[in-house]
Amino acid sequence: MNSPVRSVLVQATSTHDHPEAPPAANSRTFDRAFEDLKKAWQHRELWGHLGWQDIKQRYRRSVIGPLWITISMGTTALALGLLYSQLFGEEISTFLPYVTVGFIVWGFILGCVNEGTDVFISNEGLIKHLPAPITVHVLRLVWRQTLFFVHNLVVYFVVLAIFFSTLGHPYMMNNDPEVKPGVGWEILLAIPGFALLAINGIWIALLFGIVSTRFRDIPPVVHSFINLVFFMTPIVWHAGVLNKVSGGDGGWRVLIAELNPVYHYLEIVRAPLLGHVVDWHHWAIVGGMTVVGWAVALVALRNWRARVSYWV
Template identity: 60%
Template sequence: MQVTSAIDIPEKPVVHSGRSSARAAKDIRDGIAARELWGHLGWQDIKQRYRRSVIGPLWITMSMGVTAAGLGFLYSQLFGIEVDTFLPYLTVGFIVWGFILGCLTEGSDAFISNEGLIKHLPAPLTVYALRTVWRQTLMLLHNMLVYVVVLVLFFGSISKSGYVLSPGGVGQPGLSWTVLLAIPAFVALALNGAWVTLLFGIISTRYRDIPQVINALTQLLFYATPIVWPVDILTQKLGPGDWKHLIVELNPLYHFIQVLRAPLIGSEQSWHHWVVVGVITVVGWTLAFAAMRNYRSRVSYWV
């Protein structure tokens, strides 16, 4: 891909050499500062994907809308749940899952797919990770149009205090000013998407089986995560104190989805979701920084 002259490129090549914490930190700082570059590249990815399409990126929105509507009506009948409250729950779950899935699958392939640019463009490695996260953010923003439509249609149901996600489930507080918590929740999600892309992207350049392993595991993770089924159903089947609840609680993706989904649908907030997300963010960035310090100099050779 050719980068237009409108993008400012450093005059001196960035040397990816040596195991140094200072160089790793500089790579991350310079990558964040080059927002015009990764912003342009991420937007070009979206335009390239839907080039010569009549409605362009709106296909992202239409695809999400059809999937959410179809599965929402199907699973609401299977579980005996009111579609008025279940469809917003499932729609937001799908939107957040799409962002997480993109960071996992495309993030693990970030440096491999940018082989040509890494070898010829004098830019920090962090640029390619941020390019991936920005691309997923643009797709999420397109999908949020579906959320707006669902919100307009079912606002009365999910704004009512005490509404339930499943028969006999816990009453939810309903939409309120807490919807603003979705902003820091997405920031936390994006921060984690960045370290996931850096860490798995570096590992995948050395071990090319990693992207295939991640693709295979995401199928299992999807069904093990409360996206198309509410946690209330599991509680009713097993009882509140059953150890099998650990299947959900030990799934980190559940906590990431819940911190963003809960405020958007007026669901009950829980502090422990934020604690888990915070701990994973710190640990993840520590591992990503260690990978950058030790192996960033080898990425250009491994790709």
């Protein structure tokens, strides 16, 4: 283990010379919850190193290493893009980039949700032997998923190079904006979009992790339900299909997409990468869910932070 990470471990251990006693009543405060988040950020060298080691360990002794992440994503997006473009009668030049970018963003969301339910259970050894803030394990997970996302962006740049002239075709449910080829300044909006997505990934993993550690039936339920969410989210189909089947006005079918929060999370990253302008209501909904989600997660962190080490 390199010296910077070792120093973090020594520092964390030195501040906890004795095993944590059963949580006292005054430990259930928001001050303690925010302190946990603050200390976890101060240990960013620790979770940053561990997250990178997770990827290296997964592809240890592999010839091409983490490139398998990119290959797996590329082949899946290509296969489903070709299949569903034929089923829906869509142009492959516009539909394949749509599916590819959707899969890349979905992969990040899926990782935060699925692995978030096991984030504390799978780190039982570290939690019991390394008295660090529990949020460290959540940040490690989100950092690892961010590295996966960056690897998968290689597929996006390949698609961008091939289909650049056809990007910008709108897949909107309401008024279609003016079509222009390629991507422009709007691609920069993908940066704050992904940052907001990562911030949401933290509270999702934190909340699901705490609840799942206490109630072990939650992870299999979430893993099963997330498959249904995938098919209900415009990933291998676009929201414009709802207009076609409703005669142009969308009707009640619009609710299939609009009431699905994952759709809005997808759009704030996918739309800029495809050369689309993100409708303001996507930002508003994601912003509102960020506030509500973090409020609930902080309540869970305040009430049960000290119990996690006993539940695992």
